[in-house]
Amino acid sequence: MKVAVVGSGQLARMMALSAWPMGIRFSYLVQQGDSLDPITSLGDVIYDEAFPEAEALYKALGEPDVITVEKEAVDTDRLKALQAFCPVYPDPKMLETCRHRGLEKSWVNEQGVDVAPYRRTGNRQEILAALDAIGYPAILKTCTGGYDGYGQWRIKSAEDAVALEEEVCNLDCVLEGFVNFKREVSMIAVRNAEGESRFYPLTENLHRDGTLLTSKAPAPNLTAELQQQAEEIANKLLAASNYVGILAIEFFVTETADGGEHLVVNEMAPRVHNSGHWTQLGCISSQFNNHIRAITGLPLGNTQAMKITGMVNLLGVEMDNSVLVNSDQQLHGYGKSLRPGRKMGHINLVADSYEELDAQINATLAKVYPEG
Incomplete structure (x- = not known):
């Protein structure tokens, strides 16, 4: 059994270490510039750029039985093309939903599950309108790319909203109301x-x-x-x-x-x-x-x-x-x-x-x- 992992970080490392005793072997799909230190000696490393055709890439990965990911920030079109040769889990469509905060919140709501109050924004006027609807304090988050506290701005007052840089205001974001949680x-x-x-x-x-x-x-x-x-x-x-x-x-x-x-x-x-x-x-x-x-x-x-x-x-x-x-x-x-x-x-x-x-x-x- 062979598994290909998109990514080369600590999560890929720990997946491989947990599965080696079960006789499962790994290969890794990476981009030029990715750090390979966490996966040293844990399987073959394949650079995505070297194989523009999906079939050639699949073969270079060792014809894995299944492909998975360790992160959301991946080329989902590439993964959809690889689905012609083996299963890709999770489905790339779900990766696209989860890596975009606006799409994720909308989808979760559609399933009848509560999320924090939010509005999508793309300019200062939309941010101010969202604040009028949701109130203060609030937090502005980029829809993509932000994690571990990055891409987030707390807005406690109208002065904070005015102080936001125009470049930030024009990003694709969600404005979330604060949740009073235990x-x-x-x-x-x-x-x-x-x-x-x-x-x-x-x-x-x-x-x-x-x-x-x-x-x-x-x-x-x-x-x-x-x-x-x-x-x-x-x-x-x-x-x-x-x-x-x-x-x-x-x-x-x-x-x-x-x-x-x-x-x-x-x-x-x-x-x-x-x-x-x-x-x-x-x-x-x-x-x-x-x-x-x-x-x-x-x-x-x-x-x-x-x-x-x-x-x-x-x-x-x-x-x-x-x-x-x-x-x-x-x-x-x-x-x-x-x-x-x-x-x-x-x-x-x-x-x-x-x-x-x-x-x-x-x-x-x-x-x-x-x-x-």
């Missing part, structure tokens, strides 16, 4: 081509400057009702798109008038996701393992959490075992060169209680980021 959680869901779906426990996430810093799973104080609500939403979105593979859904948890909890979709990722890294230590089948299982037709793996598990992202810090604070931790390095703020790796950790988990996370953060 916490942020995410669902990692998996579905195969036969329509079978499984769901990991909801994960509680903490972000710093728009980038994920820590995760806890199962989310503390997770009720059966909230987990069921998330699974029903995920199942609806998976079925509506005939999805195959891992789908990550980020939610805001809001409070209803009667004191209950209600989920609002923030955004989706049609791929394995940072907030699911904890599954490498906390579950029998990690998100990476289950993604490969789903796209290759293997039986889906167990998604139950074996223990209380956490994850700490290593952002712009050197990678070595000195960052571990005890023997209940597992270090994953990405093989990248150091850059400020860059995702260099992560630490997974397990605990017998949430109090112990919090203590481990706080001790790890203090060691990794001594300046706070």
Whole structure:
């Protein structure tokens, strides 16, 4: 069995590492200039530019049984052409939807699922009109290209709106109203081509400057009702798109008038996701393992959490075992060169209680980021 991955980053690396023990081999479709460090020695690397014809590209990739992606920013026309030779999962049409915030929000709404109030904008007048309708505070986000806090501008007042640069105003954007939420959680869901779906426990996430810093799973104080609500939403979105593979859904948890909890979709990722890294230590089948299982037709793996598990992202810090604070931790390095703020790796950790988990996370953060 051979899988081709579009991309050469840490997600491609961890997919390959999870599947090698199952006898699955990999090739990688990359662009000139892409960093290859994370996938060194993990399979053949093919440069897209060298094979303009789809059939030649398919053969260069080693005639894979299936093609998948580690990111949304890919040439979907290229992937559609490759569908003539083997399955491509997720479907390129879903990649096009998820990588455009306006299309994604509209599509999620069409499935009867709540998102934050929003308006599409393309100039200053449309931004001001959207603010009149939604109110302050709000956040302006580019429809494409923005991630980990990039391509976003907070607008707290009319003065902030006036101060926006004209170049920013003319971008294809969505203006979102702020959601009064209790916490942020995410669902990692998996579905195969036969329509079978499984769901990991909801994960509680903490972000710093728009980038994920820590995760806890199962989310503390997770009720059966909230987990069921998330699974029903995920199942609806998976079925509506005939999805195959891992789908990550980020939610805001809001409070209803009667004191209950209600989920609002923030955004989706049609791929394995940072907030699911904890599954490498906390579950029998990690998100990476289950993604490969789903796209290759293997039986889906167990998604139950074996223990209380956490994850700490290593952002712009050197990678070595000195960052571990005890023997209940597992270090994953990405093989990248150091850059400020860059995702260099992560630490997974397990605990017998949430109090112990919090203590481990706080001790790890203090060691990794001594300046706070």
